[in-house]
Amino acid sequence: MGVPLNELKGATGEVLVGFKKQGVNTSDRLLGKSSTPQDRDALASAVGVDSTLLLSLVKRADIARLKGIGRVYSDMLEESGAATISELAQCSPTALHATLRRINAKRRLTNRPPSLDQVTDFIDQAKALPSLIRY
Known part of the structure; x- marks a missing residue:
């Protein structure tokens, strides 16, 4: 299920629009589409974001899997x-x-x-x- 991407620090409106176009709207979907460096490079390119920013968002999505973490x-x-x-x-x-x-x-x-x-x-x-x- 995951959390909505707008709850992740650094997920700006522009980034969220890019993710939506790629079918990525939750932290779980983000993790599923960006587990490897190659996946992250492809998603960063498709969304139009820097790969460093994408990795930061992926790390935040990873921690969001924990119950009790806001x-x-x-x-x-x-x-x-x-x-x-x-x-x-x-x-x-x-x-x-x-x-x-x-x-x-x-x-x-x-x-x-x-x-x-x-x-x-x-x-x-x-x-x-x-x-x-x-x-």
């Missing part, structure tokens, strides 16, 4: 260095929780940063999901 937590995870399911699966819950709290203290992104239990759940979910992005 735009703010996604931004925090990206800033922490856990921008994909594979990267998140390798994290220590305590270390990532501390990092997310530091990021939020500095940037004040939310009044409710994820708890240690939530971070542990995100990591557990990531470990259970297959990796869909190939480099």
Whole structure:
């Protein structure tokens, strides 16, 4: 099912129109059409976007597969260095929780940063999901 692409940071109106023309309207469809570098190059060309921007959107679509992750937590995870399911699966819950709290203290992104239990759940979910992005 996935999330609508307009919920992904960086998905501008122009990009969304290009995706729609390619039949890509959810994060799951984006992941399905852009798992390999060749797929991403072809989609970037068809949509008329830079391949770097497309990869950023693909990484955000990847993290959107997790339950409980909205735009703010996604931004925090990206800033922490856990921008994909594979990267998140390798994290220590305590270390990532501390990092997310530091990021939020500095940037004040939310009044409710994820708890240690939530971070542990995100990591557990990531470990259970297959990796869909190939480099």
